Amino acid sequence: MNFLFSLSRQLRDSLRDLAPVVLVMGFFQLIVIRQPLPDTLALIDLLLGLVFVVVGLTLFIKGLELGLFPLGENLARAFVKKGSVAWLLVFAFALGFGSTVAEPALIAVAARAGEVVSQSGLIANTSNAQDSFAFTLRMVVAASVGTAVVVGVLRIFKGWPLHLMIIAGYVIVMLLTLAAPSELVGIAYDSGGVTTSTITVPLVTALGVGLASSIKGRNPMLDGFGLIAFASVMPIIFVLLFGIFGLSLMEGAS
């Protein structure tokens, strides 16, 4: 009964969260654009889709609170209790790499990046070269996210200040940008944004917060967050480095 009550409250929150999108789209469609919907878009389908979105969001958030959050935090606590930093780092890398390598958004961006790069003549203009570029890019990005989570977890352990590390990361990005082939710069920056999927973010957040609250002398607010920040800067650095040093090693590079 309690569960149903909290579910219905979450449903109300989801409705509130979705209302702005519907209002914005309605306003622009009815007042600014003023054109009838094309035949391929039936109004009933749109409404049904919105119902799916609201119900889906409600279940997702409730599921996070029941499953992913406690699991992530308990796991972090168990690692600290066990006292094995090495295993924790292996886990951190696996989590970052495993959740990124199959990410649909990354696959889409990598495929499009293959087209851009081959059109600009950095690699051969064959579908083979494009595919191998897209695959390598995915591996580079996944390895960078794995590394980012490892660095982030190490930071929580050591209590290093986040802002200095991120600023250092930004400075590296700026310097690398000047040296990297300009076709790759946009791709590199975007790859930082697509790596953080809807399932990874809550899990990684729970991991960080769990670690920071079970290690003595760490403040969850100061030390628990920041893993996602690393996961969005590290891919830029890795992809820019790949553009500077790795691209010429690729098969069919010109």
Added chain:
Amino acid sequence: MSLLITFWETLRDILPIAAIIFGFQYIVIRKPVRRLPQVLAGFLMVWIGLSLFLVGLEQALFPMGELMASQLTEASFLPAVAEGAQRHWSDYYWVYLFAFAIGASTTIAEPSLIAVSIKAGEISGGTINPLMLRIAVALGMALGITLGTWRIVMGWPLQWFVLVAYCLVIIQTLRSPRSIIPLAFDSGGVTTSTITVPIIAALGLGLASSIPGRSALMDGFGMIALACLFPIITVMGYAQIAQWQDNRKRPAANTPGNSTQVSKGDSNAL
């Protein structure tokens, strides 16, 4: 049919992560999961919820967003210009407005941002209001996307915008309360996961392909990068404003780092 495909694809997304977690739990930690039935039920809800969410997005929000993006950038929709004349950047005002409004409203509904804001509210013990945090992020997202569309119209290189934004972030980082910085940096990364990316990508591509001299492939990129940076700026800005108001309310204690939370944070960070 698309429902089944999406369910399968989401499962493929969740399974490797679940395998890693449960693998480490049982092989390395070697302890049973606490409240296993509840955790499994949670996973099931995440799976069903995310799948339904994605199906709904593909059925309603994405086609609408793409349709509107292409309608707003069509030549027939824009104000008329003299034959052969260069279009002024301000002719695209509806595009900027749409970019701003859609960026802000989709960010409010972003599931991973909701997740992070729930955690932040929990940990901060009520000093951070989850909804206010999300509004600050949404505002930054809207600014970033609007600037991104303007950049495509002007045809200026992305690097300039990103470098300026980085400098702004660095300056703000040195000046804002320590306790907000990790959260601010995180909120830059979480905004672009499920719902926003396809719609702003469609807007960028539509804009780049409708303006002569822009290539959809080259200029379509880069919107996401700006959308990741500006939330960092607005979240830190929100914290700075909150701190400033706090200082003004209590002029007697108006010394640097007077609020207990911040000064505690400072000593921990250093």
